Amino acid sequence: xxxxxxxxxxxxxxxxxxxxxxxxxxxxxxxxxxxxxxxxxxxxxxxxxxxxxxxxxxxxxxxxxxxxxxxxxxxxxxxxxxxxxxxxxxxxxxxxxxxxxxxxxxxxxxxxxxxxxxxxxxxxxxxxxxxxxxxxxxxxxxxxxxxxxxxxxxxxxxxxxxxxxxxxxxxxxxxxxxxxxxxxxxxxxxxxx
Amino acid sequence: xxxxxxxxxxxxxxxxxxxxxxxxxxxxxxxxxxxxxxxxxxxxxxxxxxxxxxxxxxxxxxxxxxxxxxxxxxxxxxxxxxxxxxxxxxxxxxxxxxxxxxxxxxxxxxxxxxxxxxxxxxxxxxxxxxxxxxxxxxxxxxxxxxxxxxxxxxxxxxxxxxxxxxxxxxxxxxxxxxxxxxxxxxxxxxxxxxxxxxxxxxxxxxxxxxxxxxxxxxxxxxxxxxxxxxxxxxxxxxxxxxxxxxxxxxxxxxxxxxxxxxxxxxxxxxxxxxxxxxxxxxxxxxxxxxxxxxxxxxxxxxxxxxxxxxxxxxxxxxxxxxxxxx
Numbered sequence: 001x002x003x004x005x006x007x008x009x010x011x012x013x014x015x016x017x018x019x020x021x022x023x024x025x026x027x028x029x030x031x032x033x034x035x036x037x038x039x040x041x042x043x044x045x046x047x048x049x050x051x052x053x054x055x056x057x058x059x060x061x062x063x064x065x066x067x068x069x070x071x072x073x074x075x076x077x078x079x080x081x082x083x084x085x086x087x088x089x090x091x092x093x094x095x096x097x098x099x100x101x102x103x104x105x106x107x108x109x110x111x112x113x114x115x116x117x118x119x120x121x122x123x124x125x126x127x128x129x130x131x132x133x134x135x136x137x138x139x140x141x142x143x144x145x146x147x148x149x150x151x152x153x154x155x156x157x158x159x160x161x162x163x164x165x166x167x168x169x170x171x172x173x174x175x176x177x178x179x180x181x182x183x184x185x186x187x188x189x190x191x192x193x
Numbered sequence: 194x195x196x197x198x199x200x201x202x203x204x205x206x207x208x209x210x211x212x213x214x215x216x217x218x219x220x221x222x223x224x225x226x227x228x229x230x231x232x233x234x235x236x237x238x239x240x241x242x243x244x245x246x247x248x249x250x251x252x253x254x255x256x257x258x259x260x261x262x263x264x265x266x267x268x269x270x271x272x273x274x275x276x277x278x279x280x281x282x283x284x285x286x287x288x289x290x291x292x293x294x295x296x297x298x299x300x301x302x303x304x305x306x307x308x309x310x311x312x313x314x315x316x317x318x319x320x321x322x323x324x325x326x327x328x329x330x331x332x333x334x335x336x337x338x339x340x341x342x343x344x345x346x347x348x349x350x351x352x353x354x355x356x357x358x359x360x361x362x363x364x365x366x367x368x369x370x371x372x373x374x375x376x377x378x379x380x381x382x383x384x385x386x387x388x389x390x391x392x393x394x395x396x397x398x399x400x401x402x403x404x405x406x407x408x409x410x411x412x413x414x415x416x417x418x419x420x421x422x423x424x425x426x427x428x429x430x431x432x433x434x435x436x437x438x439x440x441x442x443x444x445x446x447x448x449x450x451x452x453x454x455x456x457x458x459x460x461x462x463x464x465x466x467x468x469x470x471x472x473x474x475x476x477x478x479x480x481x482x483x484x485x486x487x488x489x490x491x492x493x494x495x496x497x498x499x500x501x502x503x504x505x506x507x508x509x510x511x512x513x514x515x516x517x518x519x
Contacts, residue, residue: 020293021278021488022344085492090484097476151479153342154389155290 003067006034007074024083031075036148038068039141040165047172051181062118065137069115072108072144100150107143110136138173141166267335267347269501271487274346276415278488283422284340285441286390287375287382295422302381302421304442309427311358313447314368319361323426327412329353334409336432338439339471339500343480346488350430351413356404359448364400368448371403372396373429373440390460396440397453397467398431401509407432407502410443433502435469466519470510471500475519 010030013019019026042064048057084091095101114134116122123130145166148159171177266272281296288298305323312318331351339345359371377393379385385392402408409430412419419425424441431438437457457465464477473483473496484493499506510518 021275021282022486024486024491025344083486083493084484087484087493090481090493090495093476093483094481098478098481100479153479154286 003034003038003064006030007071024078027078028075028083031071031078032148035068035071035075036144036162038064038071039137039144040162040169042068043137043141043166043169047169050178051172066115066118069111072111076105076108100147103143103150104147107140107147110140110143114140138170142170267337269337271337271347272489273335273349274488279346279348279414280420280422282488284342284436285384285422285424286387287384287392287394287442288422289384290387296420298383299421302425304421304426307426307444309443309446311362311446313372313449314365315448316363316365317361321358323412326353326358326410326427327418329357331413332409333416334407334430336407336409336430337500338430338432338436339485339496341435341437341465341469341477341480341482343482343484343496344486344488345494345500349415350409350411351416352409352411352427352430354406355408355410355429356406358410358446359403362448364448367450369400370449370452371398371400372445372447372449372453373398373443374445374447375440375442376444391456394440394456395453396429396438396455397449398438399452399509400448402431402506405506405509407505433471433499433506435471437465438469468510468515468518470506470515470519471496472498472515472519474498475516 010027014023014027042061045057045061045064048054080086080091095105114137117126117130117133126133142163145159145162148162149156152159172181282292283295284292285295285299288295307323308320309323309326310318310320330353332353333349333351335347335349337345338348355371373396375394376382377385398408409432410427411424411430412427414420414423419428424439424443427443428441429439429443438455452467455465455467457469458467464479471482476482481496483496485496487494497503
């Protein structure tokens with residue numbers, strides 16, 4: 001539910017006239033920002049639960065992912081509907097010449113089946129394949145970060161911060177890293193004994 | 194010959210004062226009331242104890258009424274962008290890369306005294322004092338400004354043509370290009386401490402582009418002296434090129450034989466070329482060049498070739514491949 005605050009804030013700012021003189025850009029940037037933040041937060045849930053034993057993190061993983069996807073969808077419709085008013089010749093022209101748009105669209109398309117199959121029923125139906133399918137998020141989130149890196153003109157600090165966090169979160173999932181971490185944990189336990 | 198109406202010349206007396214422009218959005222009656230009050234108030238303090246009721250303040254108050262329509266649009270009928278937007282949404286990396294932050298960061302910028310050194314391949318090199326440049330009979334021009342970031346504004350400038358200045362220094366025949374330089378002073382321009390850019394900001398034009406009647410050196414905006422965030426005290430305005438070509442806070446102008454390399458050409462050679470003419474056919478990896486957001490409007494506009502000045506400038510590039518010479 002707290003994930004609805006950013007969009008409420010955005011609507012509030014729009015209503016109050018607190019946006020910049022380029023409100024279309026504000027809507028696009030702020031929805032894009034929150035999509036990425038929530039998706040990265042969703043990606044952080046499992047490592048937090050396994051490494052720090054903070055089990056509650058797992059329970060919000062799906063909600064964070066879905067809200068992140070929701071913001072990405074709003075972001076996408078602001079782009080094609082509100083900004084470009086469905087002028088498909090212009091949209092096509094941009095898609096063909098701007099790699100950041102293409103990579104963003106690919107990320108969104110990857111997230112679509114993941115959002116659809118996020119329910120318990122689909123989890124049951126797909127069984128072991130569900131986990132395999134949802135590993136696609138390890139591709140889609142980095143693509144979303146690349147989308148951000150490629151669109152920035154000069155100050156790369158923010159997108160590179162996201163890139164670093166996502167890289168760490170993905171590294172923590174490598175089997176070798178996971179065994180090292182669990183070894184470390186056991187050693188600590190034995191030392192205490 | 195281009196028909197005369199395509200270049201709209203508006204004299205400073207005709208341009209809409211900022212207050213009048215704002216007043217438009219309020220009730221007109223309210224405006225007259227306020228204007229009348231201000232006028233009679235001024236009269237009161239100036240020539241007390243005369244009775245203000247006998248003096249009709251109307252002539253002074255009405256004066257800016259007529260030019261409102263004359264000064265409100267460019268020659269294509271596009272409305273002038275709100276002064277508030279022009280002064281609070283700026284790309285000026287010498288202060289900050291945050292467009293919203295430039296106005297605040299530049300508030301205390303000292304642009305007086307200021308000298309502009311004009312030299313290089315000229316017969317009569319000269320250093321101009323800004324006060325003298327301001328005395329050159331000012332002309333008013335309403336130009337569209339198209340930023341490479343796909344947003345645009347319509348801005349009323351005042352100043353003089355660059356050709357006017359260049360004629361005074363008498364370029365030599367070897368001079369083929371003009372090179373411009375912004376002040377280099379990280380105390381006054383804190384953004385210059387960011388080493389990721391090769392400061393100072395430099396820009397260039399081909400001599401015929403520089404001599405073109407549309408090419409302006411602006412010392413004023415909205416009928417008042419140029420604000421720091423808009424490039425005080427003197428800047429270039431080349432309306433058919435992307436905004437970054439219109440270099441701000443100029444201290445040096447050199448006539449040269451070789452094509453100058455601008456700051457943006459050094460920073461991103463594949464993205465920013467020497468010409469940087471507004472061209473919807475030549476795409477950019479980040480921003481749409483086929484369409485743009487006009488600040489103050491909620492629907493995208495299609496970008497015009499040479500930003501709508503093709504009639505006047507297309508001949509400068511006859512026979513050139515504009516995709517290669519981007």
